[in-house]
Amino acid sequence: MRATTTVDLLVRGGTVVTMDAQRRVIPDGFLAVHGDRIVAVGTAAEAGQYRAKTVIEAGGKAVLPGLINAHTHVPMTLFRGLADDLALQEWLTKFIFPAEAKNVTREMVRAGTRLACLEMIRSGTTCFVDMYYFEDDIADVTEAAGLRAIVGQTIIDFPVPDALTPQIGLAQAERFIQKYKTGHPLITPAVAPHAPYTCAPETLIACRKLADKHGVPLVIHLAEADTETQTILERYGRRPIPHVERVGVLGARTIAAHVIQTQPDEYAILKKYNVGVAHCPQSNMKLAAGVAAVPEMRAAGLAVGLGTDGAASNNDLDLFEEMDTAAKLHKVVRRDPTTMPAEAVLEMATIEGARAIHMADRIGSLEAGKLADFIIVDVSNPRQLPNYQLASTLVYATKSSDVETVVVNGKLLMRDRRILTLDEAAIRRETATFRTRILESLQK
Amino acid sequence: MRATTTVDLLVRGGTVVTMDAQRRVIPDGFLAVHGDRIVAVGTAAEAGQYRAKTVIEAGGKAVLPGLINAHTHVPMTLFRGLADDLALQEWLTKFIFPAEAKNVTREMVRAGTRLACLEMIRSGTTCFVDMYYFEDDIADVTEAAGLRAIVGQTIIDFPVPDALTPQIGLAQAERFIQKYKTGHPLITPAVAPHAPYTCAPETLIACRKLADKHGVPLVIHLAEADTETQTILERYGRRPIPHVERVGVLGARTIAAHVIQTQPDEYAILKKYNVGVAHCPQSNMKLAAGVAAVPEMRAAGLAVGLGTDGAASNNDLDLFEEMDTAAKLHKVVRRDPTTMPAEAVLEMATIEGARAIHMADRIGSLEAGKLADFIIVDVSNPRQLPNYQLASTLVYATKSSDVETVVVNGKLLMRDRRILTLDEAAIRRETATFRTRILESLQK
Numbered sequence: 001m002r003a004t005t006t007v008d009l010l011v012r013g014g015t016v017v018t019m020d021a022q023r024r025v026i027p028d029g030f031l032a033v034h035g036d037r038i039v040a041v042g043t044a045a046e047a048g049q050y051r052a053k054t055v056i057e058a059g060g061k062a063v064l065p066g067l068i069n070a071h072t073h074v075p076m077t078l079f080r081g082l083a084d085d086l087a088l089q090e091w092l093t094k095f096i097f098p099a100e101a102k103n104v105t106r107e108m109v110r111a112g113t114r115l116a117c118l119e120m121i122r123s124g125t126t127c128f129v130d131m132y133y134f135e136d137d138i139a140d141v142t143e144a145a146g147l148r149a150i151v152g153q154t155i156i157d158f159p160v161p162d163a164l165t166p167q168i169g170l171a172q173a174e175r176f177i178q179k180y181k182t183g184h185p186l187i188t189p190a191v192a193p194h195a196p197y198t199c200a201p202e203t204l205i206a207c208r209k210l211a212d213k214h215g216v217p218l219v220i221h222l223a224e225a226d227t228e229t230q231t232i233l234e235r236y237g238r239r240p241i242p243h244v245e246r247v248g249v250l251g252a253r254t255i256a257a258h259v260i261q262t263q264p265d266e267y268a269i270l271k272k273y274n275v276g277v278a279h280c281p282q283s284n285m286k287l288a289a290g291v292a293a294v295p296e297m298r299a300a301g302l303a304v305g306l307g308t309d310g311a312a313s314n315n316d317l318d319l320f321e322e323m324d325t326a327a328k329l330h331k332v333v334r335r336d337p338t339t340m341p342a343e344a345v346l347e348m349a350t351i352e353g354a355r356a357i358h359m360a361d362r363i364g365s366l367e368a369g370k371l372a373d374f375i376i377v378d379v380s381n382p383r384q385l386p387n388y389q390l391a392s393t394l395v396y397a398t399k400s401s402d403v404e405t406v407v408v409n410g411k412l413l414m415r416d417r418r419i420l421t422l423d424e425a426a427i428r429r430e431t432a433t434f435r436t437r438i439l440e441s442l443q444k
Numbered sequence: 445m446r447a448t449t450t451v452d453l454l455v456r457g458g459t460v461v462t463m464d465a466q467r468r469v470i471p472d473g474f475l476a477v478h479g480d481r482i483v484a485v486g487t488a489a490e491a492g493q494y495r496a497k498t499v500i501e502a503g504g505k506a507v508l509p510g511l512i513n514a515h516t517h518v519p520m521t522l523f524r525g526l527a528d529d530l531a532l533q534e535w536l537t538k539f540i541f542p543a544e545a546k547n548v549t550r551e552m553v554r555a556g557t558r559l560a561c562l563e564m565i566r567s568g569t570t571c572f573v574d575m576y577y578f579e580d581d582i583a584d585v586t587e588a589a590g591l592r593a594i595v596g597q598t599i600i601d602f603p604v605p606d607a608l609t610p611q612i613g614l615a616q617a618e619r620f621i622q623k624y625k626t627g628h629p630l631i632t633p634a635v636a637p638h639a640p641y642t643c644a645p646e647t648l649i650a651c652r653k654l655a656d657k658h659g660v661p662l663v664i665h666l667a668e669a670d671t672e673t674q675t676i677l678e679r680y681g682r683r684p685i686p687h688v689e690r691v692g693v694l695g696a697r698t699i700a701a702h703v704i705q706t707q708p709d710e711y712a713i714l715k716k717y718n719v720g721v722a723h724c725p726q727s728n729m730k731l732a733a734g735v736a737a738v739p740e741m742r743a744a745g746l747a748v749g750l751g752t753d754g755a756a757s758n759n760d761l762d763l764f765e766e767m768d769t770a771a772k773l774h775k776v777v778r779r780d781p782t783t784m785p786a787e788a789v790l791e792m793a794t795i796e797g798a799r800a801i802h803m804a805d806r807i808g809s810l811e812a813g814k815l816a817d818f819i820i821v822d823v824s825n826p827r828q829l830p831n832y833q834l835a836s837t838l839v840y841a842t843k844s845s846d847v848e849t850v851v852v853n854g855k856l857l858m859r860d861r862r863i864l865t866l867d868e869a870a871i872r873r874e875t876a877t878f879r880t881r882i883l884e885s886l887q888k
Contacts, residue, residue: 080829081836085771085785119827226779285772286840288781315840316827325769327529328729332773335670337732341529382871383563383760383844385524386879392525396730396759400827401845427826435830 006051008410009033012044014058014376015390019065019351019365023343025390031063033372036185036410041366054412056405060380062390065365066126066148066373066408067319068353071219071257071278071307073132074142075104075112077119078434080311088225088287095442096312102441103434104161109134110141111430116317117145118422123318123400126373126408129255129278129307129357131192131219133162136176139187146413146421148373150255150357151180152192152219155207157199166203170210177214185409188217188359193249195221196240197231204249217253217358220244223266224258225289241266250275253358257307259297260290267300276303276356279348281325283309291333294326295340298352303360305353306345319349320400327395342395376405450495452854453477456488458502458820459834463509463795463809467787469834475507477816480629480854485810498856500849504824506834509809510570510592510817510852511763512797515663515701515722515751517576518586519548519556521563522878524755532669532731539886540756546885547878548605553578554585555874560761561589562866567762567844570817570852573699573722573751573801575636575663577606580620583631590857590865592817594699594801595624596636596663599651601643610647614654621658629853632661632803637693639665640684641675648693661697661802664688667710668702668733685710694719697802701751703741704734711744720747720800723792725769727753735777738770739784742796747804749797750789762844763793771839786839820849 009032016029018041030047032040040050083095109132120128127148130138135153142149153173155166163169173191180189193199193207211218223229223240232240240261244250250273257278259270270277279292297304306326308317323345330340354364362371377398379387384397406414413421453476460473462485474491476484484494527539553576564572571592574582579597586593597617599610607613617635624633637643637651655662667673667684676684684705688694694717701722703714714721723736741748750770752761767789774784798808806815821842823831828841850858857865 078830081832081841082830084833084836084840085782087782091781115826115829122827282772285776286781288775288779290779291776311841315836318827318843321765321768324765325772328726328769329773329776331732332729332735335732335734337535337730338529338531380872382559382868382875383566383762385559385872385875386522386526386882388525388879388883389528392528392759396528397525397755399762399843399845401843424826428824428829431826431829435832438830439832 003049004051005049007032007034007039008052009054009407010047010050010052011056011058011063011376012047014061014063016041016063016366017390018367019347020367029063031366031374033407033410036371038366038368038370038372040368056376058376061404062377062379062394063366064375064377065350065363066375066406067124067349068305068357068364069120069125069128069308069317069319070255070276070305070353070356071280071309072128072130072317073310074116074128074130074138075109075132076310076312077116077317078108078112078431078438080315082312082438084315099438099442100161103438104133106134106137108434109137111434113138113141114145114422114427115431116311117142117147118419118424118427119317120147121145121406121413121419122403123320124375124377124403124406125317125319126375126406127363129219133160136179139180139189143186144421146408146411148186148363148408150188150190150217150219152190154192154194155199155203156194157203166199170206174210177216181214181216190217190219192219195224195228196244197228201247204244204247208249208251211253212251217255218249218251219255220249220257222256222259223261226261229261239263239266241269245269255357258284258289258292260284260292262293264296267297267302270302271300276305276358278307278356279304279326280307280309281329282322283313285329287313291329294330295334298344303352303355304348305356306348318400320398323349323395342391345395346391372410373408375403378402378404447493448495449493451476451478451483452496453498453851454491454494454496455500455502455507455820456491458505458507460485460507460810461834462811463791464811473507475810475818477851477854480815482810482812482814482816484812500820502820505848506821506823506838507810508819508821509794509807510819510850511568511793512749512801512808513564513569513572513752513761513763514699514749514797514800515724515753516572516574516761517754518560518572518574518582519553519576520754520756521560521761522552522556522875522882524759526756526882528759543882543886544605547882548577550578550581552878553581555878557582557585558589558866558871559875560755561586561591562863562868562871563761564591565589565850565857565863566847567764568819568821568847568850569761569763570819570850571807573663577604580623583624583633587630588865590852590855592630592807592852594632594634594661594663596634598636598638599643599647600638601647610643614650618654621660625658625660634661634663636663639668639672640688641672645691648688648691652693652695655697656695661699662693662695663699664693664701666700666703667705670705673705683707683710685713689713699801702728702733702736704728704736706737708740711741711746714746715744720749720802722751722800723748723770724751724753725773726766727757729773731757735773738774739778742788747796747799748792749800750792764842764844767793767839786835789839790835816854817852819847822846822848
């Protein structure tokens, strides 16, 4: 007689896409969760020993690691569609900067984060990397929503809603980091120097020191725009990546967003410091920033994840679309239909994304011992059929609306599309209030 | 006292996006439908005189012209995801051509069309332009599903499932055209010479003569691949567009798909014959064919619509994604965030699409006298909020799953996401049968 193990949650019957080192896909699989951890993964035949309080039958569905959004600005969801299709300077100076100056308060940040968390849970994102202001409020709301996040307090050389100077920003970042740094189950605090063109070398160094002092990630926009390359070349005589290396901001647990304006010899610099890259294809397309050399960076051994960027420049937080776009964009740019196959972008949204944000030891794959962050996705919608190859179905034919169930840290956040941690009606009301307020603020 | 007019269907309370010449958007609007026609469009205040058997309350929703898919191969939906991320020749010769040779029968074409119609109705497409084999079966199934289509019988110089020679194909096309050409409410028959590299000049001329004899559209793949340009240059000493003009295949109601390999002086040729262009951004990306010069073609006065191409090279039939991708792709290719604004791609999916397929006198906008082809779309999903600008919301933040109600030719095909004309369970079963059959056929 076999011993029986009681666990909190058992998922059985689905196709388990582990994204483990062997990239095992288990057609009739199971997943056992106890507390915040995955305790076993295998074939349904092996599930017999587990008894659970909650059992989810996932027959005909796919069970995937939760998707990782490696770069976003969640409160900006309240600016979604405020102004589109404009030249970058006009968009920033006439809309985004004034809207931020007049509206970004703790209250607004909390409301925007709630709206974003709702969208992320519904679309299968279980972990995100944020960079904005009032990050303690973002952390607080994210925790209440039940999502996992690296939450980066922005440091920048001009006055921003939560700090008149970078020194004030740094002091604030340190308080925030101290509050969350010790083993919080969901929140990893980080310091986020905005970009090399908005932060002087002293500011960048101070950010690196703060990150090292507390052992937290450092998040930065890097090599995003042509104008950045020109500015950095003019000011410092080097291109952005060699510049940030020289300044000394690259180091442990660095996450760089965009990384478009690169030369092949610069990948080695990023590799040397194990910098994770957040590729944001839809935002880069919409803002016409350019196309990052993702196949080349992957070939150079860099960890490249996927990000949506903020909803103001996308205009959603949908990693299923981001996978589809990443797979297609690099094909047409290189005129090579074999580059970036479905399996590669699925990696970027899961295990490689985890590697890019320096959390691959804990998330990104479904393996015993890892944190229980996973999603259950319908793959039998008529528009996904006949479903010959699962990776292809997931990347090219699955929509965020196919995500049915979301678990983070062992806790159900959505079950059969019913949101369990957020009050959708209240979020709608709150969003309507801010919509009016933001529109009025721009008319003044 | 005002007279009362009784109509069949009244939609009221929604934001009516007319896409008429003034591009009127009526915030609290109505739409009255009688028989197959729109009889009135206006503000809700003007709706008082209308009484209807069926009233749809559309408060908080957008009412749009049905989306037009200007290029697809609907039966290929059964090959969705059969093989992806391969070099073009390998994909065609190892998978698509063998799969077609072994599986394309009347029965398969009917099943694939049913699956495609289900997906198109669910995603808000009301009219499509098809090019495949056994088009009489495609027409028959499309009619039963209630969709509108231009159905083009493919003519090609090598043996295909429904014709051993182009002569047999032409005879078959003529029988098909004669059956449907006189005022069918939904189906417009067409002749579809496959492409200049697969059809000799004699074949192309025969197709043009057939189209002219019966006054039907001519659908052709044109200037899709580099290899096509090389082949046509070698064979005929001209690039594809000058070649097809010289041969004489351009003429009334021509619809050309892809049109990627162009030079600026070739737009005038297309314009001279009023050729409509079907731009297929996602397929062109996935197959690495290139990026069509859409802003330039639009500037040259060409009508450019949007197509998904077949689901084997996309892998879906989703025009909401196609709009989003078209808006973003041309921005990054031109490094200009102002090109292809949301309004432009919304035109391409509606009134410009109608112009491209030579049906703008009947469909593509919501105006009294036009055929009643429209969709009702939710715009209050949290991931669409705050919804500052409707065109932006529709293009950048709306998903096909937001389409709630679909009307074609005055008839409800889907209401509140319930499909009324197709048996979804039967389609699933039928698809599963063909899945097995197609997989087995490739193992022989």
